[in-house]
Amino acid sequence: MESKIIDESRQGEVLELPQPQASSLVANKKLFLESYGCAMNFSDSEIVASILLNKGFSTTNNFNEADVILVNTCAIRDNAEQRVRKRLTDFKRAKKNNPDLIVGVLGCMAERLKTQLLEEEKLVDIVAGPDSYRDLPNLIETVESGQKAVNVLLSREETYAEITPVRIDSNGVSAFISIMRGCDNMCSFCVVPFTRGRERSRDPHSIVNEAKELFENGYREVTLLGQNVDSYKWQAPPNLPDGEEIRIANTISLPFGEGQGGAVTFAQLLEMVAKVHPDLRIRFSTSHPKDMTDEVLHTIAKYENICNYIHLPVQSGNSELLEKMNRGYSREWYLNRIEAIRKIIPDCGISTDTISGFCSETEEQHQDTLSLMELVRYDFAYMFKYSERPKTLAERKYKDDVPEEIKSRRLAEIIALQQKHSGLRTQKGLGKIHKVLVEGISKKSDKNMFGRNSQNTVVVFPKGNLKKGDFVTVLATNCTSATLMGEVI
Ligand code: 5AD
Ligand code: SF4
Numbered sequence: 001m002e003s004k005i006i007d008e009s010r011q012g013e014v015l016e017l018p019q020p021q022a023s024s025l026v027a028n029k030k031l032f033l034e035s036y037g038c039a040m041n042f043s044d045s046e047i048v049a050s051i052l053l054n055k056g057f058s059t060t061n062n063f064n065e066a067d068v069i070l071v072n073t074c075a076i077r078d079n080a081e082q083r084v085r086k087r088l089t090d091f092k093r094a095k096k097n098n099p100d101l102i103v104g105v106l107g108c109m110a111e112r113l114k115t116q117l118l119e120e121e122k123l124v125d126i127v128a129g130p131d132s133y134r135d136l137p138n139l140i141e142t143v144e145s146g147q148k149a150v151n152v153l154l155s156r157e158e159t160y161a162e163i164t165p166v167r168i169d170s171n172g173v174s175a176f177i178s179i180m181r182g183c184d185n186m187c188s189f190c191v192v193p194f195t196r197g198r199e200r201s202r203d204p205h206s207i208v209n210e211a212k213e214l215f216e217n218g219y220r221e222v223t224l225l226g227q228n229v230d231s232y233k234w235q236a237p238p239n240l241p242d243g244e245e246i247r248i249a250n251t252i253s254l255p256f257g258e259g260q261g262g263a264v265t266f267a268q269l270l271e272m273v274a275k276v277h278p279d280l281r282i283r284f285s286t287s288h289p290k291d292m293t294d295e296v297l298h299t300i301a302k303y304e305n306i307c308n309y310i311h312l313p314v315q316s317g318n319s320e321l322l323e324k325m326n327r328g329y330s331r332e333w334y335l336n337r338i339e340a341i342r343k344i345i346p347d348c349g350i351s352t353d354t355i356s357g358f359c360s361e362t363e364e365q366h367q368d369t370l371s372l373m374e375l376v377r378y379d380f381a382y383m384f385k386y387s388e389r390p391k392t393l394a395e396r397k398y399k400d401d402v403p404e405e406i407k408s409r410r411l412a413e414i415i416a417l418q419q420k421h422s423g424l425r426t427q428k429g430l431g432k433i434h435k436v437l438v439e440g441i442s443k444k445s446d447k448n449m450f451g452r453n454s455q456n457t458v459v460v461f462p463k464g465n466l467k468k469g470d471f472v473t474v475l476a477t478n479c480t481s482a483t484l485m486g487e488v489i
Contacts, residue, residue, distance in 0.1 A: 011036050012087065015049050015168045016061040031057045032066035036084060037074025039285065040196075040225055041107055043176040045072045046165030048106065048133050053166055055137045064094050068102045068140060070126075073109035075191050077387035081109050085121070092123045102143050104128060104136075108195035112390070114152045124148075130181070130196050131155040154182075154197030161206040164213070173439050173469050174221035174281075175214050179207055179269065183227035185288070187315075188326040188393035189358060189386060192227060199227070201234045204264045204272060211276045220437055220469045221281040224273065229284050230291035232266040267295040274303040279471065281437055282306045283456075286313060289337050290328035297344040308345050309379075309456045312337065313353035317372030318365040321358060326393060331372060338376050349425075349455030351380035354414055357407030358386045359398035366410045373417055379425040379455065381418045385411050423481045426457060430476050433489065434459055438470045450483075459484045 015033040031052055035045040048070065049059070063069050069091050074080040084105070095101045104126030105117055111129035118124055125143045128136060132151035139149035159181055167175055183192045184199040211222050226232060264272075273282050282303075287296075287310050300306045312334075316322055319330040329337075341348050354369060373381075385407040388400040434453035442448035442460050450460045451472070460483055461474045476486040 007039070010042060010169075011083070013042070013169060014061045015045055015166075016059045029057050029067040030060045030065055032060050032063040032069045033072070034063075034070070034087070035072040037072070037076065037080060037108065039176055039223070040178065040227070041072050041074060042168065043165065043178045043225055044107065044130060044133070046168050046176075047160045047163050047178075048072065048136065049166040049168060050163050051133055051136055063091060064097070066094075066101065068104065069094070070104045070106055070136075073105055073107040075108035075112045075195050075389070077384065078389075079387065084109055088121055088123065095123050102126065102140060104139070106130075106133070108191070111152050111154070111195040112191060115150055118148055118150070126150070127152060129154060131158045133160070134158075156198050156200060159200055159202040161202050164210070171440050171468060172218055173437065174223065175219050176223050176225050177207060177210050177214075178202065178226070179224045179229065180226035180232050184231070185228060185328070186326055186393060188324060188397065189315075189355060189389070191389040191392055194391055196227070199231065201226075201232050204234050204269050207269065208272050208276060211273050211280065215277050215280045218469055220279060220471070221283065222273065224269070224282065224284040226284075227286065228288040228291060229266050229286065230288050230293065230296060232264075232269055234264040234269075236262045265295070267293065267299045270296065270299045270306060271303070274299075274306050278305050280305060281454075283309060285311045287311060288328075289314065289334045292337055294340055294344065297340055300348075301345050307454045307456065308347055309349040309351075309454065310341060311351045311353075312341075313382075314369075314372060314376075315353060315355050316358065316361075316365065317369035318361075321361060321365050321368075324360070324394075324398065325355075325358060331368065335372070335375065347455065349379040349457070350376060351382075351456075352376070352378050353382045353384070355384050355386050356410040356414060357402035359394055359400055359402070361386075361402050361410075366413075370413065370417055373414070373421065377421045377424065378418065379457070380422060381414075383411060383414050383418060419481070426479045426482055426484060429453070429455075429457055429484045430479055432476055434474050434476060434484065434486070436461070436472050436474050438466050438468055438472060440468055453484075457484055458482065459486065461486055461488050464488060 013035055033045055035042050060066050073084045091103050102125050103123050105124050106128045107130055110127045117127050125148055126139045127150045129152035131154050135151045142149040180201045182197040182199040186193050289312055314334055315325055317331055388395050436451040436453055436459045438449050438451045442450045447463055448460050449463050449466055450458055453459055459474050472488050474486040475489050476484040478485040
């Protein structure tokens, strides 16, 4: 799945909030909620928290004192699932001490394994897929009445549009906003279409309202999340009462409907969110090379507050393999998209995802990925070894025939090259002036603060009188491989 960024530092992160938000239906229950996987999963956990806190739950960071443990899981590669299985053994011990403890598995692994999970992991009481979180209070009640509870129905409509997420582990400056769910692309290696279902876009009004509310609460950066943001398309519901379509057009202040049959595209959505306030930074993830239009690039170029950074997963640099992956583009098409980015947004940061050792990958095909990396010189990359996933097209059609040690060696070559390019990227920022959004105190010294520039590079600078959420301009005078350091000017 491309919803950016499996952030290693966040894996297994626990949601904890100071106070219960509302008085109780399920009085005084303590929830331990732990999340794995991509940004979309962390964003979903904020929805889960919102639903349960509204039912009177409070959170804890100690699973031994919890009444309910929920684990929001990832199924993208086998090792993501193994990690969760291992974690469940810790909860098994807690359940021995407290037989009333309820353990639920949420998210992609729940959706993939369904009731099988109850058979394989005897301690699990609840299995809930990504579209069933509104049902969690009922599922918990079912377990309290002595049964196991499963809801793995996928929906064509659910976007949790009107649920205000509870911001987890928030720095109070940047937040995720989910703009769509599911994926229709069926890349042959990917389990996401099976675990997150059909693609659907969220109502743009609710997205803009969430961005406005965040800004009013002091947030200064939002990341719009979707598996393939470029195919975001929101269609006004049919049979609107007379004048309603015009009302919608006025609220979103766009030439609503012109040329696209009453739909809002990703480029338009970006514009709508950018207009919320010039001091609200916009990021987004993930773009898809087959769908990324010049219109989107022009919108990014037009608005200073839309960050110049695009995560554009390539997966492989070889056209034949891309076809086998069912990615819908060739090497040439991809490089053309890179050229368009460089032309329209000259200082744009670009990152990617790669997969090493996909079915039948030859040495030459692997070299094509390395040569493409040389051409693009990515600022950053998430690099993986192919992991066969049950039910995917690749599992059914092709053999996972690249030996493990070859996968590892190819991945190591890709990582080494990327490290070199990432270093070059950082060095390129030296001697330049960067506009930085202050995110917090530097981990290394409390005399310094850190933030990111538009291209997503971390920048460290002296604290002075600055505070989180300020924008500063920094002249970069020094750097490590991934961080710029400098003076506020
Ligand atoms: N094996 C390895 N990597 C995968 N990804 C998705 N499915 C697999 C798989 N079966 C990677 C892709 C995607 C990123 C989020 O995870 O590179 O873009
Ligand atoms: Fe991303 Fe392709 Fe998976 Fe969709 S099917 S989530 S586009 S990798």
